[in-house]
Amino acid sequence: MSEPLTPEQLRSLTPLNALSEQQWRELRSQLVPQPLLAGQLLFRQGDQARLTCYLLAGELQLQDAEGRTQRVQAGSEISCHPVSPGLPRLHDARALTDISVLMIDSATLDRLLTWRLAHQDLLLALQQSGADVEWLERLLENPLFAKVPPANVQNMLGRLQRVELAAGSQILEEGANGDCCYFLESGRAEVIRSAGSDRQVLAELEVGACFGEEALLADRPRNATVTMVEAGSVLRLDRQDFCALLKAPVVAEVSLGEAARLMGQGAQWLDVRLLEEYEKTHAPQALHMPLQLLRLKARLLDRSRTYLCYCDSGKRSSSAVFLLAQLGYSVYALRDGLDGLPAVQRDALLCESGAGYLARSGGRIERSL
Numbered sequence: 222m223s224e225p226l227t228p229e230q231l232r233s234l235t236p237l238n239a240l241s242e243q244q245w246r247e248l249r250s251q252l253v254p255q256p257l258l259a260g261q262l263l264f265r266q267g268d269q270a271r272l273t274c275y276l277l278a279g280e281l282q283l284q285d286a287e288g289r290t291q292r293v294q295a296g297s298e299i300s301c302h303p304v305s306p307g308l309p310r311l312h313d314a315r316a317l318t319d320i321s322v323l324m325i326d327s328a329t330l331d332r333l334l335t336w337r338l339a340h341q342d343l344l345l346a347l348q349q350s351g352a353d354v355e356w357l358e359r360l361l362e363n364p365l366f367a368k369v370p371p372a373n374v375q376n377m378l379g380r381l382q383r384v385e386l387a388a389g390s391q392i393l394e395e396g397a398n399g400d401c402c403y404f405l406e407s408g409r410a411e412v413i414r415s416a417g418s419d420r421q422v423l424a425e426l427e428v429g430a431c432f433g434e435e436a437l438l439a440d441r442p443r444n445a446t447v448t449m450v451e452a453g454s455v456l457r458l459d460r461q462d463f464c465a466l467l468k469a470p471v472v473a474e475v476s477l478g479e480a481a482r483l484m485g486q487g488a489q490w491l492d493v494r495l496l497e498e499y500e501k502t503h504a505p506q507a508l509h510m511p512l513q514l515l516r517l518k519a520r521l522l523d524r525s526r527t528y529l530c531y532c533d534s535g536k537r538s539s540s541a542v543f544l545l546a547q548l549g550y551s552v553y554a555l556r557d558g559l560d561g562l563p564a565v566q567r568d569a570l571l572c573e574s575g576a577g578y579l580a581r582s583g584g585r586i587e588r589s590l
């Protein structure tokens with residue numbers, strides 16, 4: 222199978238080159254060249270499919286309604302732009318030689334470009350007011366912010382409180398109640414969980430990482446301790462601001478009806494409850510990834526697919542959606558969880574039982590047992 226284009230190749234294609242590297246990663250599955258044989262049509266006059274097409278190798282011919290023709294050669298100035306971009310298409314586009322093309326969903330490209338341009342405006346305005354834009358650029362690289370409108374980011378920046386910390390200081394403690402989350406601005410921090418008398422290092426956080434959000438999303442005590450390994454600073458965001466400015470746009474919720482529509486378009490249920498709960502009953506063909514293992518198991522999910530998370534109250538699925546959004550997955554939560562459904566709908570949804578697949582991805586299969 223072909224590999225996605227490299228950043229060097231993408232830099233020559235307009236307007237794809239306006240996206241950030243993180244956004245290219247988000248588009249990864251669509252950045253794979255497709256071959257077409259000499260004589261084959263890329264599209265016809267009048268086609269309405271919302272695809273942005275680039276010619277990467279070979280030569281093609283465009284023919285308009287009057288029969289006028291134009292040749293496009295890969296590597297030329299004109300091939301750096303989308304092929305006959307207007308809709309409905311004004312041309313037949315036919316391969317003159319064997320060609321290679323890139324076809325990208327125009328709606329997705331539009332969304333990413335709009336977001337990028339709006340954030341660039343924001344960064345420019347902040348730079349003019351003397352803010353540390355470099356850190357902010359790193360923060361915005363977190364895929365979480367792909368879903369956050371620039372107005373919310375701006376609002377959030379006004380509410381963050383900087384806390385300077387010495388090496389070894391504890392920022393938050395396992396088991397404590399949480400009333401805020403943090404972003405690591407500088408220095409190094411590690412996430413530690415106590416296992417009996419032992420301590421287990423779960424992760425080291427990178428600058429720009431958001432942490433301490435799980436207690437707010439799941440309404441539970443802190444599930445780990447976070448400590449500075451090296452002196453640095455964190456930015457604190459209150460629960461209320463976190464919920465209004467970040468949780469609301471990131472944790473997209475759907476009703477059962479909307480979930481059914483997404484299932485019809487290829488989405489899949491993702492059950493984030495405990496194994497015993499899943500085995501008792503679960504939604505049709507639901508994958509199982511309990512929330513506490515989600516960070517470890519998420520790599521098994523398919524980036525080109527949409528997932529619909531559910532749990533009993535909707536809290537664990539909120540946490541799951543927030544986490545998966547940060548990893549760049551397309552994901553929704555069932556609003557108010559299974560408890561929010563009338564008994565008849567709940568019983569109809571939970572129609573399967575027993576152990577199932579954790580996930581299938583890229584030829585790998587993992588079973589929950």
Ligand SMILES: Nc1ncnc2c1ncn2[C@@H]1O[C@@H]2COP(=O)(O)O[C@H]2[C@H]1O
Binds near residue numbers: 435442
């Ligand atoms: N495995 C992990 N990797 C990275 N961060 C984690 C991990 N487990 C817990 N955390 C973070 O540590 C935080 C502890 O407080 P919270 O439960 O509020 O939110 C938690 C997460 O933000």
